[in-house]
Amino acid sequence: MNFDKEAIKKEYLKLKLHLGRQPGSKEFYKETGISEYQVVQNFHKYTSLIAEMGDSQKSFGDKYYDVEEYWNNYGDLARKLNKVPSSSEWLFHKCKPLKTSFLKKFGKNWSELPPLFYNYAINKPEWSDIIHFFSSEKESELVASIDNNPHIEFKYLQFLPPILNNFLTFSTQEGKNNEFEKQVNLVFQMLGFDTNYFGQGTGRNPDSIAKASQFGYALLIDAKARKEAYQIGTEDRKFIEYIKTHSSNLNRTGHSIIYFVIVSSEFKSITESSLKNIMTETNVVTTLFKASTLLKLLSKKIEYPSTLNLESIKGLFLNSGIITDKEVDRLLIKLKV
Secondary structure, three states: OOOOOOHHHHHHHHHHHHHHOOHHHHHHHHHHHHHHHHHHHHHHHHHHHHOOOOOOOOOOOOOOHHHHHHHHHHHHHHHHOOOOOOOHHHHHHHOOOOOOHHHHOOOOOOOHHHHHHHHHHHHHHHHHOOOHHHHHHHHHHHHHHHHHHHOOHHHHOOOOOOHHHHHHHEEEEEHOOOOOHHHHHHHHHHOEEEEEOOOOOOOOOOEEEEEEHHHHHEEEEEEEEEOOEEOOOHHHHEEEEEEEHHHHHHOOOOOOOEEEEEEOOOOOOOOHHHHHHHHHOOOEEEEEEEEHHHHHHHHHHOOOOOOOOOOOOOHHHHOEEEEEEHHHHHHHHHOOO
């Protein structure tokens, strides 16, 4: 199969999201089926692909450490010192990975690591003896997050992974629309969907398609980063076009029910004519999710992974219009979570 430049980048991103880290070259060729020759044709070399995707090349001879090794070594030193380790103590004890590797791995300075370790260790009994060292740092970070994101309560914030720290900020910055699209795709992936990310510059496509194949339904997703509330009704023809384009193929692959989902920071008042227009033309229900409401749903999914599954949340997409926090709360009460 021939892969052009955009297709190779798409496969790289899918594998990266699946692994939770950037893939090595051998791993990339094996898992995607893309040949080294195809990469060379489009990028000249694998490291150029890495650079174009915003990742950094590993230095020759660097040992690869997975996330568990980072935190196990970090936690072991905390246990040895009986406190949160400083960067100078990490250097003094000649710990690995290098301090700079933490920055590359997590995108955080050393002083920002304690809350990340807290997220990693809070539900792992092997760290119960030292988790209290990190609780005050975690509380401080959450208080700051609440100040920046007043729509998210503490009980939800504590379960969200750090990679989504800027999710609400991206939702309000039109210049960050590409980043917002990618994070919306990631949220639906974390909810349990099998996602395909298209993003900008791929023609008449939604930003993502999220499939719940075992339950026979799929979502066509459009992310709209807006400083002001998004007004549905201005892009109906475009929506209708790609709903029709993708629905027939999804139906053929066993997804008998299709929903159209728009995610944005806020929504202006909705005219029934827009929703009816899309429904009449495509027979697909349009659901609107505020970014903050979507994060609350994800938080509960992480807290109760087996109860809040793709079958149980399907009902949220049945009714057209805005999905409110109250509707999510009613679902949680029904599921007793």
